[in-house]
Amino acid sequence: MAFELPKLPYAYDALEPNIDARTMEIHHTKHHNGYTTKLNDAIKGTDLEGKGIEDILSNLDMSNMAVRNNGGGYYNHCLFWEVMSPNGGGAPSGALASAINDAFGSFDAFKEKFAAAAAGQFGSGWAWLCVHKGGKVDICATPNQDNPIMPGIGCGGHPILGLDVWEHAYYLNYQNRRPDYITSFFNVINWDKVSENYEAGK
Ligand code: MN
Numbered sequence: 001m002a003f004e005l006p007k008l009p010y011a012y013d014a015l016e017p018n019i020d021a022r023t024m025e026i027h028h029t030k031h032h033n034g035y036t037t038k039l040n041d042a043i044k045g046t047d048l049e050g051k052g053i054e055d056i057l058s059n060l061d062m063s064n065m066a067v068r069n070n071g072g073g074y075y076n077h078c079l080f081w082e083v084m085s086p087n088g089g090g091a092p093s094g095a096l097a098s099a100i101n102d103a104f105g106s107f108d109a110f111k112e113k114f115a116a117a118a119a120g121q122f123g124s125g126w127a128w129l130c131v132h133k134g135g136k137v138d139i140c141a142t143p144n145q146d147n148p149i150m151p152g153i154g155c156g157g158h159p160i161l162g163l164d165v166w167e168h169a170y171y172l173n174y175q176n177r178r179p180d181y182i183t184s185f186f187n188v189i190n191w192d193k194v195s196e197n198y199e200a201g202k
Contacts, residue, residue, distance in 0.1 A: 004036065005033050008081050019170075019181075019184065020172060023172045027164075028081070042070055053071060057150050058151070070145070071145075072146055075147060075149075076126055076145055076162055083161050085192075088187065088190045089188060092107070092195055095202075096195045114127060115183070119178055119182060126147070126164055127140075127163045128142065128157075129194070130155050130158055130160065131201040131202050147159060161197070163182065165181075
């Protein structure tokens with residue numbers, strides 16, 4: 001079965017004023033839709049057809065640029081929509097909060113390090129909070145549509161939170177002010193979902 005563009009779990013304007021409706025609509029219907037279509041085209045008739053996306057990416061031949069770029073784009077955006085919510089913001093609780101404190105010292109220190117990774121990614125890419133087997137969390141950034149579950153990419157953990165820092169994710173509203181977009185992202189993080197991802201991935 002071909003991959004399908006997932007529906008957003010909220011309306012395009014639901015994350016305003018942090019992320020504007022026009023950006024969300026273009027990002028979902030044009031960019032994410034494009035990655036989905038091109039991923040399906042790239043795997044059609046190959047031995048990757050019918051496999052799950054995590055299986056495809058974690059065993060990827062990194063020289064297969066069509067699947068690397070579009071499979072990454074498909075997967076990364078699926079995660080991105082889910083870790084945001086109009087009821088988001090605040091701070092994590094429970095086991096994830098403990099893991100963040102253990103790794104970074106405090107939630108504020110985590111925010112600072114995550115924001116620096118996102119701001120410091122040169123050009124297009126993503127910042128990630130990842131979990132390793134055993135429950136340790138780690139931050140990394142990757143270029144383009146690469147993802148830490150791909151062989152040899154990022155910190156090698158499993159991403160539980162991702163921030164898209166491609167200009168298409170923020171330019172209409174923030175222009176070149178990526179740090180302002182990063183600050184706003186913290187207002188919409190769905191920590192319940194990130195905790196769920198943490199429990200599933202640890
Ligand atoms: Mn994007």
